[in-house]
Amino acid sequence: MISGIDSSLKESTPSDFPGQGTLESPFLVSFLDPGDPENPRSWSSARKWLFTVASNLSLLCISVSATIYSSGIEQLSNGYGVGIEVATLGVSVYQLGFAFGPLIWGPLSELFGRRVVFLTTFSIFGLFTLGTALANDIASMLVCRFFAGAFGSSILVISAAIIGDLFDASDRGPAMSFYLIAAFGGPIIGPLSGSFMAAATTYRWIFWLLTIFSGISFIAGSFRALVPETYSVVRLSRLAAKLTKKTGYIHRSAQAPATDVPIATTIRVSLIRPFQMLFQEGIVAFFAVFSGFIYGLLYGFFGAFPWIYHRERGWSTGVASLPFIAVGLGMLVAVGANLYLNKSYIAKTRALGSQLPPESRLVLCCAGGIALPVGLMIFAFTATPSVHWIGSTVGGALFGFGFVGIFLSMTVRIIVFSRLLDSASLSRCCFSPTC
Numbered sequence: 001m002i003s004g005i006d007s008s009l010k011e012s013t014p015s016d017f018p019g020q021g022t023l024e025s026p027f028l029v030s031f032l033d034p035g036d037p038e039n040p041r042s043w044s045s046a047r048k049w050l051f052t053v054a055s056n057l058s059l060l061c062i063s064v065s066a067t068i069y070s071s072g073i074e075q076l077s078n079g080y081g082v083g084i085e086v087a088t089l090g091v092s093v094y095q096l097g098f099a100f101g102p103l104i105w106g107p108l109s110e111l112f113g114r115r116v117v118f119l120t121t122f123s124i125f126g127l128f129t130l131g132t133a134l135a136n137d138i139a140s141m142l143v144c145r146f147f148a149g150a151f152g153s154s155i156l157v158i159s160a161a162i163i164g165d166l167f168d169a170s171d172r173g174p175a176m177s178f179y180l181i182a183a184f185g186g187p188i189i190g191p192l193s194g195s196f197m198a199a200a201t202t203y204r205w206i207f208w209l210l211t212i213f214s215g216i217s218f219i220a221g222s223f224r225a226l227v228p229e230t231y232s233v234v235r236l237s238r239l240a241a242k243l244t245k246k247t248g249y250i251h252r253s254a255q256a257p258a259t260d261v262p263i264a265t266t267i268r269v270s271l272i273r274p275f276q277m278l279f280q281e282g283i284v285a286f287f288a289v290f291s292g293f294i295y296g297l298l299y300g301f302f303g304a305f306p307w308i309y310h311r312e313r314g315w316s317t318g319v320a321s322l323p324f325i326a327v328g329l330g331m332l333v334a335v336g337a338n339l340y341l342n343k344s345y346i347a348k349t350r351a352l353g354s355q356l357p358p359e360s361r362l363v364l365c366c367a368g369g370i371a372l373p374v375g376l377m378i379f380a381f382t383a384t385p386s387v388h389w390i391g392s393t394v395g396g397a398l399f400g401f402g403f404v405g406i407f408l409s410m411t412v413r414i415i416v417f418s419r420l421l422d423s424a425s426l427s428r429c430c431f432s433p434t435c
Helices: 003-011 045-080 084-112 114-134 138-152 154-166 169-200 203-222 232-247 263-280 282-312 324-352 358-382 389-420 423-431
Strands: 027-029 251-253
Touching: 027 232, 045 084, 045 114, 045 138, 045 154, 045 169, 045 203, 045 282, 084 114, 084 138, 084 154, 084 263, 084 282, 114 138, 114 154, 114 203, 138 154, 154 169, 169 203, 169 282, 169 324, 169 389, 232 251, 263 282, 282 389, 324 358, 324 389, 358 389
Parallel strands: 027 251
Antiparallel strands: none
C-alpha cells in the first residue's frame, strides 16, 4: 500500500469514525475528506493516468495475443502436420477462455482487490504464453491457448474496474477511450505485427514475442509504487485492520459487505447474477446474443483477410495484413464519435438536472447498425481479385466503425440499465438456500 495509510494511522483516532469500537458496533472507517490520500479519486491526474497506462499495457498484451496467432496459422499447420481448420482452433479456444474467465476474476477482484488478482492471473497467463512458444504438438498448443485466454481475461475486467476506481463518471470518458483503444486496437496490431514477423522468421517467434511482451507488462504492473491497490473497499478494509491492531478498538470498512455473508455465498451470487439478468431481462439477452454475433464476425475477418489478400490476390504475408489498418481506422472514428456523444450526454444531463433515459445511449448503435451490414456487403462483393482492393478495405473500415459503435453503445446501455434494476430482487434468489 502507499504511504497514505501510514499518515492516516498517525492522524486518526477512534472518534474520527462513527461507532463504538465494539464487535456489535465497530467504528466504520471511511475517507476522512474528499482529499484523503487513501481515496484513489483524490490522487493527481498524472498519477491516475500513470496507473491507467500501466494497466492498459497489460490489456493491450492480451488483446494482441488474441489475434496475432492468426498470422502464423499456415506455418503452424505445416509445422504440426494438421489442417487449416484444426490450426485455426487456436483462435477459438483463446476466445472460449475469454468467455469463462471474467465470471471468476470479476467477483474475486471485488473480494481481494485488483492488484492481487492481476499479479496472480497475469503471471499464469505469461506461463501459458511461454507454453505456446515451446509447444511441440497441436494439442499442447490448444491447451496453452485456452488457459492463456482464461487467465488473461482477468485484465478485461480489472483494467475497466481500475478506471472506475480512479475517475468520477464525468471524467471517465477519456480514460475509457484509452481502454477501448487498447482493447480493440490490439486485435488490429496483432495480425499486422505477426504477419511481418512470420514472413521474416517462423511462427514460433510470434509466441516468443508475446512471452516477452507479457513479461514487460507483468513487470510494469508488479511494482507496488507503480500500480497500487485502487479498489476503495479493499483499501479501507486494510486500513481498518491496521487501526484495529494499533488502537485495540474494532474497526470495519464502511463500504465492506456484511461480515456474516460467507465468501462462497458472495462468489455464488456474483456468478449467478449475470445469468439472472440474461434470462430474466429480454434487452440483456438480445444485446448479449447480438454482441456475441458481431464479435464472431470480427474474428472471422482475422481468418478471412490472409486468405483473400495472400492466397487469392497473391500479396506477400506482411502486405496482406495491411488492410487491417482500414478496420482499425473505422474503430478509431467510432471511439471519437463516442467521446463526442458522451460530452453531449453529460451536457444534457446537467442541463436537465436528471439522468436521461438509457435509450439515449444508443445513438451510436443506430449508426453502427447501418454501417456494419453495409460494410459486410461491400466487402463481400469486392473481395474477389477482379475488383480493386480499395473496395474491400472501405467495407472493412465501415465494419470496424459499426462493430465498435454497436459494442460500445450496447455495453453502456446495459450498465445504465443494470443500475435501474432493483438489486435486492436480483440477489434475493441468490442468497436463498434453495438457489
